[in-house]
Amino acid sequence: MIAVGVLGSRGRMGAEVCRAVREAPDLELVAEIDAGDDRSGLAKADVLVDFTHPDTVMDNLRWAVENGVHSVVGTTGFDDDRLATVRGWLGPDPSVGVFVAPNFGIAAVLMMLFAARAAPYFESVEIVELHHPGKADAPSGTARRTAELVSAARRAAGQDPAGPDATTSALDGARGTRVAGVPVHAVRLGGLVAHQEVLLGGSGETLTIRHDSLDRASFMPGVLLAVRHVADHLGLTVGLEALLDLG
Numbered sequence: 001m002i003a004v005g006v007l008g009s010r011g012r013m014g015a016e017v018c019r020a021v022r023e024a025p026d027l028e029l030v031a032e033i034d035a036g037d038d039r040s041g042l043a044k045a046d047v048l049v050d051f052t053h054p055d056t057v058m059d060n061l062r063w064a065v066e067n068g069v070h071s072v073v074g075t076t077g078f079d080d081d082r083l084a085t086v087r088g089w090l091g092p093d094p095s096v097g098v099f100v101a102p103n104f105g106i107a108a109v110l111m112m113l114f115a116a117r118a119a120p121y122f123e124s125v126e127i128v129e130l131h132h133p134g135k136a137d138a139p140s141g142t143a144r145r146t147a148e149l150v151s152a153a154r155r156a157a158g159q160d161p162a163g164p165d166a167t168t169s170a171l172d173g174a175r176g177t178r179v180a181g182v183p184v185h186a187v188r189l190g191g192l193v194a195h196q197e198v199l200l201g202g203s204g205e206t207l208t209i210r211h212d213s214l215d216r217a218s219f220m221p222g223v224l225l226a227v228r229h230v231a232d233h234l235g236l237t238v239g240l241e242a243l244l245d246l247g
């Protein structure tokens with residue numbers, strides 16, 4: 001049995017993770033911790049799962065590394081600086097695993113990989129992410145990661161990350177923001193869960209790669225996969241693709 005502690009346990013994702021862990025025959029839910037709760041139960045966990053808030057996740061992760069508890073992190077906000085900080089905590093010979101994934105949905109991972117694969121074949125690329133209005137951060141972690149992958153693929157092919165844009169007059173925000181040079185736009189709309197379109201355009205044709213998470217259950221197989229394997233991956237691992245055999 002793997003003993004699991006969930007941080008953010010009363011949140012949208014944390015509650016779903018608690019349910020999935022309870023239903024898994026090889027996992028035991030030993031701690032359900034939300035903001036303000038007593039954290040002593042966390043010491044019983046082999047693996048801590050964090051779906052909290054970008055402002056608090058680093059403190060949680062530091063505690064886990066210092067206390068020898070493996071971590072599976074879905075909370076967003078991980079830029080290169082944060083990842084470097086985590087690597088520093090882990091040191092050169094890590095004894096725990098830290099697994100960070102901007103998106104635990106299998107279809108979302110495929111969408112990101114397909115987008116990066118397609119990106120060098122088009123003149124232009126822009127990303128539109130669409131989420132429920134309760135989301136704390138923008139753009140989404142998924143959009144940021146997609147933009148980084150797309151940008152790297154285009155640069156490796158000798159292209160600009162975005163493509164041409166003659167706009168010289170615009171209201172603030174009208175052209176979105178840029179992540180690694182790629183334009184990214186964020187929509188917040190009641191009724192949505194988590195969605196993203198990668199728009200690619202060339203001469204006389206476009207390609208749209210769209211992913212929809214219609215239910216938070218979509219993230220659970222990926223979360224449980226990471227919980228089961230994080231102890232086999234000491235040090236920092238980023239992205240669910242590291243645990244999938246995608247050929």
Ligand SMILES: NC(=O)C1=CN([C@@H]2O[C@H](COP(=O)(O)OP(=O)(O)OC[C@H]3O[C@@H](n4cnc5c(N)ncnc54)[C@H](OP(=O)(O)O)[C@@H]3O)[C@@H](O)[C@H]2O)C=CC1
Nearest residue numbers: 008010011012013034035051052056074075076102103104
């Ligand atoms: N990687 C992935 O596949 C996915 C990632 N996410 C990410 O997960 C994060 C959480 O999303 P979501 O569940 O929708 O957010 P919610 O706001 O619904 O849940 C977060 C919960 O964490 C609690 N919390 C805040 N700080 C702490 C802390 N230090 N210790 C314990 N609990 C804490 C919050 O309490 P309070 O409200 O009182 O502050 C809240 O109950 C976001 O960053 C989101 O982007 C979401 C979906 C999928």
Ligand SMILES: O=C(O)C1=N[C@H](C(=O)O)C[C@H](O)C1
Nearest residue numbers: 076102103135140141142194
């Ligand atoms: O906050 C959410 O809901 C989600 N957050 C992650 C992100 O920011 O990419 C993953 C998914 O999009 C749902």
